[in-house]
Amino acid sequence: MNGRKLRALFQQFNAQYFAGKLPSYSIRAVERITDLGEDGFCNRRRKLIKILRSLSDEDAISCLLHEMAHAATSGNHGMPWKREMIRLREAGAPLVSTELNVELAVWDGTRVTRAHFRQVVQDALIDEPNISLSAAIRHFICTEGGPSTIQEFLRKFPWASTVFKAEKVAHAENASRVDALRANPR
């Protein structure tokens, strides 16, 4: 979906679901957000929303609403955002798949566990084996929630860098084992 259509939808949804209360945003249709393959991005400070151009209309619309819910709240995917998504769902907004099934009972975005962080890092390494600690934390914050800056994340969860390093080593060892098997098939 192109930027012009997305901008028109932003106006329409702002009036329809947010009582026109969202400030004006720059809305861009982009080829790529980061190497981790996010569908959308919202920066409240810069009043900027990016949506992946290649999404189907249905997914682009749902992603735009997801990002607009970020524009309306703080704390990433924490409670305020979840409440906003549930409000949109109940108002009949055209949400699809995971966006449609947001529940308050799931993680509230405040206390990050090692297991949760490890799982997200493992998934990220599959998409981007050379990812840095900062990029992994940024990805966690963007997709899962938690503190709003990398520094704050590391201050609150100082074990994150140890977990990250261990997963990166494990991933690299695993990858070289797979390469060796490919090179010398038995």
Ligand SMILES: [Zn+2]
């Ligand atoms: Zn989000």
